[in-house]
Amino acid sequence: MESAEIARRFLRFFEERGHTVVPSASLVAEDPTLLLVPAGMVPFKPYFLGQRTPPASRLVSVQKCIRTPDIDEVGKTTRHATFFQMLGNFSFGDYFKAQAIPFAWELLTRSESDGGFGFPEERLWVTVYEDDDEAADIWHKTVGVPLDRIQRRGLADNYWHMGVPGPGGPCSEIYYDRGPEYGREGGPVADENRYLEVWNNVFMQFQLSAVRNKVDFDIAGELPSKNIDTGMGLERMAAILQGVDNIYEIDTTYKILDRAAELTRTKYGRDSRADVSLRVVADHTRAGVMLVADGVLPSNEGRGYVLRRILRRSIRNLRLLGAGEERYMHELTATTIDVMGELYPELRADAANIHTVIDAEETSFLGTLRTGTAIFDAAVEESKRKGAVTLGGDQAFQLHDTYGFPIDLTLEMAGEQGLKVDEEGFRRLMKEQRDRAKADAAAKKTGNADISVFSGMLEKAGRVDFLGYDHTTAEAN
Ligand code: ATP
Ligand code: MG
Ligand code: MG
Ligand code: MG
Numbered sequence: 432m433e434s435a436e437i438a439r440r441f442l443r444f445f446e447e448r449g450h451t452v453v454p455s456a457s458l459v460a461e462d463p464t465l466l467l468v469p470a471g472m473v474p475f476k477p478y479f480l481g482q483r484t485p486p487a488s489r490l491v492s493v494q495k496c497i498r499t500p501d502i503d504e505v506g507k508t509t510r511h512a513t514f515f516q517m518l519g520n521f522s523f524g525d526y527f528k529a530q531a532i533p534f535a536w537e538l539l540t541r542s543e544s545d546g547g548f549g550f551p552e553e554r555l556w557v558t559v560y561e562d563d564d565e566a567a568d569i570w571h572k573t574v575g576v577p578l579d580r581i582q583r584r585g586l587a588d589n590y591w592h593m594g595v596p597g598p599g600g601p602c603s604e605i606y607y608d609r610g611p612e613y614g615r616e617g618g619p620v621a622d623e624n625r626y627l628e629v630w631n632n633v634f635m636q637f638q639l640s641a642v643r644n645k646v647d648f649d650i651a652g653e654l655p656s657k658n659i660d661t662g663m664g665l666e667r668m669a670a671i672l673q674g675v676d677n678i679y680e681i682d683t684t685y686k687i688l689d690r691a692a693e694l695t696r697t698k699y700g701r702d703s704r705a706d707v708s709l710r711v712v713a714d715h716t717r718a719g720v721m722l723v724a725d726g727v728l729p730s731n732e733g734r735g736y737v738l739r740r741i742l743r744r745s746i747r748n749l750r751l752l753g754a755g756e757e758r759y760m761h762e763l764t765a766t767t768i769d770v771m772g773e774l775y776p777e778l779r780a781d782a783a784n785i786h787t788v789i790d791a792e793e794t795s796f797l798g799t800l801r802t803g804t805a806i807f808d809a810a811v812e813e814s815k816r817k818g819a820v821t822l823g824g825d826q827a828f829q830l831h832d833t834y835g836f837p838i839d840l841t842l843e844m845a846g847e848q849g850l851k852v853d854e855e856g857f858r859r860l861m862k863e864q865r866d867r868a869k870a871d872a873a874a875k876k877t878g879n880a881d882i883s884v885f886s887g888m889l890e891k892a893g894r895v896d897f898l899g900y901d902h903t904t905a906e907a908n
Contacts, residue, residue: 506710509677514718524656560601824856
């Protein structure tokens with residue numbers, strides 16, 4: 432079943448059950464607490480919080496998502512993309528657990544010829560939040576899932592929130608057993624590679640005030656109504672329904688992967704390191720194109736930095752595949768626009784602009800790589816000669832400061848050489864540089880301006896830059 436058909440089926444199923452179809456919002460979050468949209472519910476947050484009235488009490492959507500925290504998993508696990516699409520049905524004070532759970536089960540198990548996804552019941556496992564007897568009962572008594580395929584988990588796995596203050600609640604997840612060739616038996620608690628999480632049903636019920644991390648937050652009270660928020664991964668469904676090993680091999684993404692293999696004259700499936708690079712190139716090019724299409728431009732901070740990092744990782748993985756001085760992003764962008772254009776026709780209309788942005792980033796980054804790589808190699812050689820296992824903070828700083836090597840690139844390249852990087856030393860030098868810049872600015876004091884106001888701003892800007900990629904979207908689970 433093609434990706435586009437999976438999306439159509441999901442929408443149709445819920446439309447037939449009284450849901451209004453709403454188009455995906457832009458990846459650029461309107462929500463000021465987020466840079467990019469990591470989940471389908473984000474555009475609906477004001478409805479959950481009772482701040483705005485939803486257009487209908489039941490909605491269904493296919494939302495474009497970006498999850499930067501998953502970037503290091505890409506290509507290594509079978510199931511993490513930076514860009515993916517979340518299919519979701521939503522209820523705002525309308526139905527709750529007793530209806531949402533049977534809806535999910537029905538869609539998954541109904542035969543393909545009858546509009547469903549045709550999953551055999553015995554392949555499905557579910558989890559519920561440890562205290563949620565109500566959900567466990569619905570799964571067991573109403574739906575008929577045997578007790579030994581219902582597992583209970585704690586806050587880390589079965590409680591959903593945005594990673595920032597906002598709505599949240601216990602959740603119930605549905606997993607597909609891919610069989611013994613994928614790992615140990617024993618359900619999702621034992622092995623999340625074999626048991627692939629496909630759908631999360633969140634019982635959005637509470638207002639969270641402070642969120643310190645995934646498992647440490649304050650509940651301020653109940654939301655104005657009890658709501659349903661669900662998220663099903665389109666790419667994961669496609670991997671199962673298309674009988675492929677991982678989400679990089681599904682209809683859309685595989686065409687990009689295959690083109691990358693062709694361009695670099697690499698054979699997919701021969702060498703595990705090259706395979707990871709091919710998956711990264713395919714995933715990141717796709718994410719990059721989708722971000723540019725939503726108006727993001729590469730830059731050194733905020734969402735622009737997320738885009739820059741994603742594109743640069745793609746460009747660099749092409750070097751790992753032996754691209755040398757060749758420029759392949761134009762071709763790969765064209766393939767991406769072509770395959771994603773079926774669901775997102777605006778990509779085709781905007782193709783010229785998307786190419787201009789991505790081509791320019793490739794040109795600039797290849798220049799950075801050309802000068803920086805020689806310096807990097809020399810630094811690595813010196814460290815190895817000294818018998819050191821760590822690249823000095825001063826070397827990482829020089830690479831950043833003089834050659835425009837972002838620290839994450841240095842970290843990655845050092846890692847490939849089996850070296851660590853003295854990150855603390857690097858951060859210290861960065862801070863010293865910022866402090867110097869601040870002192871200089873203060874010394875220059877122009878006009879009557881009170882510089883203290885600006886130093887506060889500088890500090891903030893510095894912090895955004897510094898936190899960079901790993902803090903740009905909420906840790907969402
Ligand atoms: P995992 O535990 O596998 O990382 P998650 O629990 O973080 O997934 P949720 O936040 O529950 O995921 O998101 C809802 C659904 O979105 C998941 O069940 C999955 O199908 C899909 N999904 C989540 N993260 C990704 C990703 N990085 N790439 C592709 N699909 C994803
Ligand atoms: Mg989940
Ligand atoms: Mg999970
Ligand atoms: Mg996750």
